[in-house]
Every structure is written in structure tokens, then in C-alpha cells.
Amino acid sequence: MPVSQHSDKTILTHPASGAGAEVYLFGATLTSWKVKGEERIFLSEKAVLDGSKAIRGGIPLVFPVFGKGKAPHVTASLPQHGFARISRWKLVNSHEDSNSVVAEFGLDHSMISEEHRAMWPFDFSLVYTVKLSAETIETQLRVHNIGNQAFDFNTLLHTYFLIPDATKVRVIGLSGVDYTDKVLQTTARQEGDAVIRGEVDSVYANLAATNIEIQFGDNRAAGGVQLHKNGLKDIVVWNPWAEKAAGMADFGNEEFHRMICVEAGQVAEFLALAAGDSWQGSQILSLL
Numbered sequence: 279m280p281v282s283q284h285s286d287k288t289i290l291t292h293p294a295s296g297a298g299a300e301v302y303l304f305g306a307t308l309t310s311w312k313v314k315g316e317e318r319i320f321l322s323e324k325a326v327l328d329g330s331k332a333i334r335g336g337i338p339l340v341f342p343v344f345g346k347g348k349a350p351h352v353t354a355s356l357p358q359h360g361f362a363r364i365s366r367w368k369l370v371n372s373h374e375d376s377n378s379v380v381a382e383f384g385l386d387h388s389m390i391s392e393e394h395r396a397m398w399p400f401d402f403s404l405v406y407t408v409k410l411s412a413e414t415i416e417t418q419l420r421v422h423n424i425g426n427q428a429f430d431f432n433t434l435l436h437t438y439f440l441i442p443d444a445t446k447v448r449v450i451g452l453s454g455v456d457y458t459d460k461v462l463q464t465t466a467r468q469e470g471d472a473v474i475r476g477e478v479d480s481v482y483a484n485l486a487a488t489n490i491e492i493q494f495g496d497n498r499a500a501g502g503v504q505l506h507k508n509g510l511k512d513i514v515v516w517n518p519w520a521e522k523a524a525g526m527a528d529f530g531n532e533e534f535h536r537m538i539c540v541e542a543g544q545v546a547e548f549l550a551l552a553a554g555d556s557w558q559g560s561q562i563l564s565l566l
């Protein structure tokens with residue numbers, strides 16, 4: 279079965295290649311992408327998968343706010359990164375064509391908790407599409423304002439990549455871009471490739487580039503993943519490193535060595551969406 283539904287997750291299998299993906303209905307969180315027989319997505323061995331908290335790893339969906347909202351903005355009382363990643367979505371459609379297997383997940387204002395609805399009282403509908411092909415996976419989010427009042431939002435595909443060694447990984451495509459360094463609390467201009475030598479939490483705003491490479495070593499021969507972004511202007515690079523990871527109950531010991539978050543989204547500014555309007559953004563992941 280190209281798309282099979284289990285109690286809490288949807289499993290996609292690409293018949294011709296054996297590529298696979300898994301998406302928990304909780305948060306529509308993609309927790310696995312296997313291609314050419316190897317897992318490419320990091321999922322903490324201590325990730326909580328029972329719906330009691332956001333899943334540590336995979337591709338959590340950030341909506342309608344990145345980080346913690348700040349008063350007087352309407353998102354100020356929402357949980358960190360909003361409610362989308364901690365709400366139960368529905369599998370609304372699945373199909374396959376000659377090259378890919380597709381699953382679509384939906385979340386709207388009638389499905390979120392009363393608490394979250396009170397915090398963010400807008401009529402919305404989200405459709406998250408996962409398209410698995412032999413060697414790529416595309417994830418697209420569509421935001422529909424189905425109410426009669428405008429709202430504004432952040433969104434981010436908070437992708438955790440599984441990597442061999444965080445001290446060797448290089449993020450290519452950010453050189454010359456100004457970024458906010460949330461660790462040093464400063465702004466700077468990226469010189470050369472972004473690397474990890476400790477905690478990294480950087481927001482690169484308004485990138486013209488659409489292709490970012492996560493290289494596992496000094497060159498493409500070391501392997502890696504390409505992230506191609508559409509309609510998502512910003513990139514966030516994050517690794518908590520030892521001290522921050524140790525402070526997270528759902529982050530295993532030393533796991534920070536095997537992951538890097540490179541996240542495409544709209545986080546530097548809020549996007550306004552008029553009543554009746556829609557927005558979409560997507561990323562395509564492929565092997566280097």
C-alpha cells in the first residue's frame with residue numbers, strides 16, 4: 279500500500295524505489311524520510327510520541343508564530359512555535375501518480391483546542407502536502423484565511439536533518455547573507471559556509487537563494503542533502519549543542535552530534551493574509 283494509515287501515523291511507501299516516509303497525525307510531524315535505504319531525518323531517541331508535547335525531531339510545523347510571540351501581538355499568549363505542531367491533524371487525501379505518492383493533512387480552527395482558539399481567534403484552514411518520489415520529498419503548507427478578518431502569521435518547516443558528525447557539517451548557500459545570531463545576541467554577515475562549533479541559533483532573513491546544501495563534510499562526496507525552497511524567504515540554522523541539549527528531557531545524550539536543523543520559513547516578519555486569501559510555501563529535499 280503506497281499510503282497506509284495506522285492509529286497515530288501515516289506511512290508512505292514509494293513502490294518502485296522503496297523510499298518511505300512517516301507522518302504522525304500529531305502536528306502532521308514527518309518523523310522519517312528513508313531514501314536509498316538510509317534514514318535522512320533526525321528523531322531523538324527520547325522523542326515523546328504520545329501527543330503530550332511537540333515531537334523532538336522530524337519536521338515540526340511552526341504556525342502561526344515562530345518562537346514566543348511578544349505582546350501586544352495577538353500571538354503573545356500562544357505556546358512556543360504556535361499550535362500547529364501540537365494539534366491533531368487529519369489525513370484528508372492520498373493518491374499516487376506515476377512518479378510519486380502523496381498524502382495531504384488538514385487542520386482548521388474547529389480542530390484546535392478551545393484554549394488555543396481563544397488565544398488566536400481566527401478562522402483558518404491549513405493543508406500540508408507530503409509528496410514522496412524515488413529520490414526526493416516535497417512538503418508544502420497552504421494557509422487559507424476562511425474567516426472575515428485578516429490575520430498575520432509566521433510559519434517554518436523546522437527540519438531536523440540526520441547527519442554523521444555536526445563538527446563536519448557545512449551549510450552552503452548562506453554566504454554574504456546578514457543574519458541574527460540568537461546565541462551572541464547580535465547581527466552579522468555570513469562569511470563562507472555556516473558550520474557548527476558549539477550552539478548555533480541563527481536566522482537568515484530574506485534569502486534570494488532557493489537552494490541550500492547541507493554537506494556532511496568538505497565536499498559533496500561526503501554526502502548531504504539539498505533543500506530547495508519555494509515561497510519561503512528565511513532560513514534558520516540551529517544546533518543546541520551540549521549544554522542546551524542536556525537541559526531538554528527529550529534530547530538524548532550526545533544526540534546533538536548527529537543533527538542539524540536547517541529550516542525554511544517566513545519568520546523574520548509576519549505575513550498578512552486578508553480574509554478569503556491563501557498562501558503557500560514548500561521545500562523539496564533531495565540527496566546531493
Ligand code: TA6
Nearest residue numbers: 332345358359436479514516541
Ligand atoms: O528553530 C530554532 C529554535 O527557534 C531555537 O531557538 C530552539 O528554541 C528550537 O527552535 C527548538 O524549539 P523547541 O520549542 O522545539 O524546543
